[in-house]
Amino acid sequence: MTNEQFQNLLRFFKALADESRLKILGILANQEYSVEELAVLLQLKEPTISHHLAKLKELKLVSMRPDGNAHLYQLDIRELQSISQEIFTQERIASLVKDVNTEAWENKVLHTYIEGDIQATEVIQRLKEIPTSRKKRLVVLKWIANKFDLGVSYQENTVDEILQRYYHDSSTLKRELVNSPFMEKESGAYRRLPVLDFPMDADRVQTTGEG
Incomplete structure (x- = not known):
């Protein structure tokens, strides 16, 4: 998301962070109204309604047409849909944190549970120790799984040897790695799965199963 898009998003939320403006949009979604009518419906002064409408017009959320000596306002549904398609997508929302160090929390967990640098x-x-928190356990398991090479099949005794370098209970680690999205066991061989950059989802870790 560009800085201009980010600023537009801020303006959008600031404009709608007002109860009266949200109500105006709700009213105009049903039919068009004049400033005078809106003032009566919301029990506000006409200058206040005009101020709110000006803010909404800046975002192109409402349109206006002359009607004699008055002006009628209505919700611009096409602009609302355009904003929704342009901004409110998973990719756009995810891009809001492009300048944030998303690994900071994982590093904090590792510093807590790993001895040394x-x-x-x-x-x-x-x-x-293995964290009891599922989400923190995922961070540790991700770090452990990264000690294995992708595309390599490891026999169980080799897996145990590698895991024991990092933790005394290799059986538990092995079971957790297989029950997590990080490693798989097939025909007695263990392989690391290429998912080490996936979002930390605590619900994906199982706590039971055979190692």
Whole structure:
């Protein structure tokens, strides 16, 4: 999302962060009204209604047409649909955090549960304990799974040997990795799955199963 789009989104939410403006949109969604009519319906002064309508017109959410000496306003449904299609998509909303370090929370979890510097490559860090929180456990399992190479099949004794470098209970780690989206076991061989950058979803971790 560009900075201009981001600012437009801010203006959109600021304009609608008002009870009267939301009510005006609701009323105009049914039919067109004049400033005088809206003032009576909402029990507000006409200048106040005009101010709210000006804010909504800036976003092109309402349109106006002359009717004799008055002006009639109505909701511009096409503009509303256009805004919805342009801004309110998963990709657009996700792009709001492009300048945010989304790994900060994961790094905090790792610093809590891993002994030593997690960035160091010359020494092996040890896992203090397996988190009881499912979401935090996913972070740790993701870190452990990254110790295995993609496209390589590992026999069980090799998996145990690698896991024991990082934690004394390799059986539990092995079971958790298989029950998570990070590793699979097939025909006695273990393989890392290419999903290490997926969103941390606590509901995807199972706590039972065979290792």
